[in-house]
Amino acid sequence: MKKIVSILLVAPLLVLASCNKVSDPTISVYTRDTTSGTRDGFMTAIGYSAAKSDNSKLATGYIQVASNGDMISSVKNDANGIGYISLSTLSNSGVTGLSYEGVKPSETTVLDGTYKMTRNFNYIVRASYTNDKTAQIVAAYRAFLSTSDAKATMKQLGGILSIAATDPTWASIKANYPVTAEDNKAITIHFGGSTSVEEMAKALSKEFSPLCGNFVAEHNHTGSGDAYKRTQGADKDSANALDIAYASREFSSSEPAASGTTGKMCTDAIVAAINTSNTKIINITAASLKGIYSGTITKWSQLSK
Amino acid sequence: MESVKQVTFKKGQQRTALDKAASLAYLSTAIIAASSLILIAVFLLVKGLAPFFTTYNENGLTFKVNLGSFLFGLHWYSLPNESGILYLTINTLYVSLLATLIALPLSVYTALFISKIAPKICGNILAFAIELLAAIPSVVYGLFGREIICPMVDFFAQSLGLTSKGGLSTLSAAMVLALMILPILTSLSVNAMNNVPKSYLASSLALGASKTETYFKVIIPAARNGIFAGLILGLGRALGEATAVSSVIGNAGSGPTFDLFGTSATLTSNMLLGYSEAVGANAEIRFSIGLALILLIIGVDLLLGLVQKKMAKKYGQD
Numbered sequence: 001m002k003k004i005v006s007i008l009l010v011a012p013l014l015v016l017a018s019c020n021k022v023s024d025p026t027i028s029v030y031t032r033d034t035t036s037g038t039r040d041g042f043m044t045a046i047g048y049s050a051a052k053s054d055n056s057k058l059a060t061g062y063i064q065v066a067s068n069g070d071m072i073s074s075v076k077n078d079a080n081g082i083g084y085i086s087l088s089t090l091s092n093s094g095v096t097g098l099s100y101e102g103v104k105p106s107e108t109t110v111l112d113g114t115y116k117m118t119r120n121f122n123y124i125v126r127a128s129y130t131n132d133k134t135a136q137i138v139a140a141y142r143a144f145l146s147t148s149d150a151k152a153t154m155k156q157l158g159g160i161l162s163i164a165a166t167d168p169t170w171a172s173i174k175a176n177y178p179v180t181a182e183d184n185k186a187i188t189i190h191f192g193g194s195t196s197v198e199e200m201a202k203a204l205s206k207e208f209s210p211l212c213g214n215f216v217a218e219h220n221h222t223g224s225g226d227a228y229k230r231t232q233g234a235d236k237d238s239a240n241a242l243d244i245a246y247a248s249r250e251f252s253s254s255e256p257a258a259s260g261t262t263g264k265m266c267t268d269a270i271v272a273a274i275n276t277s278n279t280k281i282i283n284i285t286a287a288s289l290k291g292i293y294s295g296t297i298t299k300w301s302q303l304s305k
Numbered sequence: 306m307e308s309v310k311q312v313t314f315k316k317g318q319q320r321t322a323l324d325k326a327a328s329l330a331y332l333s334t335a336i337i338a339a340s341s342l343i344l345i346a347v348f349l350l351v352k353g354l355a356p357f358f359t360t361y362n363e364n365g366l367t368f369k370v371n372l373g374s375f376l377f378g379l380h381w382y383s384l385p386n387e388s389g390i391l392y393l394t395i396n397t398l399y400v401s402l403l404a405t406l407i408a409l410p411l412s413v414y415t416a417l418f419i420s421k422i423a424p425k426i427c428g429n430i431l432a433f434a435i436e437l438l439a440a441i442p443s444v445v446y447g448l449f450g451r452e453i454i455c456p457m458v459d460f461f462a463q464s465l466g467l468t469s470k471g472g473l474s475t476l477s478a479a480m481v482l483a484l485m486i487l488p489i490l491t492s493l494s495v496n497a498m499n500n501v502p503k504s505y506l507a508s509s510l511a512l513g514a515s516k517t518e519t520y521f522k523v524i525i526p527a528a529r530n531g532i533f534a535g536l537i538l539g540l541g542r543a544l545g546e547a548t549a550v551s552s553v554i555g556n557a558g559s560g561p562t563f564d565l566f567g568t569s570a571t572l573t574s575n576m577l578l579g580y581s582e583a584v585g586a587n588a589e590i591r592f593s594i595g596l597a598l599i600l601l602i603i604g605v606d607l608l609l610g611l612v613q614k615k616m617a618k619k620y621g622q623d
Contacts, residue, residue, distance in 0.1 A: 025468055026468070028470045028471070032579075033556070033578045033582075034383070034579065034587065035579035035582035035583045035584070035587060036579065036582060037582075053383060054382060054383040054387075055380070055381065055382040055383060055558040056380065056382035056383060056387055058558065060559075061557070061568070062558060063470055063473060063555045063556060063557065063568050064555075064556035064557075064570075064578055065556070066551065066556075066577070066578055066579065073451065074470075074471060074473065075471075076471075077455060077456060077472060078459075078470050078471030078473075079471075080468070080470075081470065081471060195581060195582065222581065223581060223582035223583070223584065225582060225583070225584035225585075226584060229584065253365070254363065254365065
């Protein structure tokens, strides 16, 4: 027994001693796990779709983080870390957001189309409804999403979109949706899908319910993967079925939504982020990011400022 | 004299009927408790084995998960057959073992202090404080590990001339786990030491042994069984802990990792990672990991039980 204990005690020390000293630090590559919509958007944007849901395509020694907040605190603690986060969380994050292809990430550059690392927040509705009134409320909600009222709410919660002067106000179009004038207290509308869109979705429901006869909005957000599944896919008639669902990515080829059942809400930008103590680079290209995430670039010295 | 209270008993038949009803009630609660174990076992078995028999149709791929590559794989890359748990299992054992190795001396010396050395009040306060440690939820340990222990480990690595990924490492995970098993190991050790007969201490001192000699050669050996029981419970907790571990371990995609400052991943941290967004095979395979984890814990418990028996044989029961 004593022998075993002493071997166990010494083994880690030997491993420790065998580590090499590092003078030119290696880039620590941080990634979200394969289920993340942000990862999907990031890998697609840098032209490395192969790594969207396959970790074997990533550089050796990569670190997986569980959420956007986890990514921020990880990169904040690692002087050699690089990761990617949502633009809406950059300003108070304490990490440095890199310019992408020479363009600084900001709402303006996303809207004018010069900042290219973006993804859309989309929604999907059911192809058919058993309750006619539910169908009418959903139709009214979709119309509401294109009004200046809804757009202001989305913008306030970090969504990037432009509110044009030609966008209608809800007051001007509500007459087209007579169901909104009725009392809908008995109707429950089930919302769900992406967790990235959750906060925005709840704010929109809270705003729209009083405008539409006080229907009950029930939110159950479980991830973009469930958006299609629970409205038109395998679970559309299950207890988890949804009326309106959100996705923080585009619907894939394995999610064949019926035509006219999906729409775009707003845009979110993804920003490559590094530690604030790292002043070696301020800009990065898609090719460099692909190099870093595929493992062909491992040192900061291989990048140009 | 106070008046004697009149006590009336119910008639004989009524009493037996009541007893019968009560014992039926006890029986039904016992059945509920026992059947929940069976339910969980069946649920895990069915859900855990399903991915190896179900045909999935995802992203244009039709596949079944291969049991062999699942059990013996050294990376967790992508389904169907590039996701293995062997490295996760080795990491889980390694991290848990490290944690118990850190916690064991701390706990035993603390217990010795509380039980034998400290003044009564001081010992009680200390014991209470340590028991409070057990009441802290694991997510708080995770946050503490992330904000305090990880930077410490990172600093430690740098002062050795090494680099770490912001402290996300095997060592941080082992330290957080050590903190979490400290209370259970300490309480059981204190109990065991309190139960060592006073005469042992007195005899040892009377024979001319110093206090330190007595503590190490008499008290600790006599409390051996209790300490070992704490070790088993602590190791079980370490093997199964998910939330705290996954906040500090770095979730490496391949391994095994033996480097103290290297990122790692355990069975539990891998189950938790991305669970809220996972769908299809990626979600269901997590039950298989859960099944593997339960089997691992049962295996380790049985093994430790055997070791305990061997020890009892060698040193005699107390």
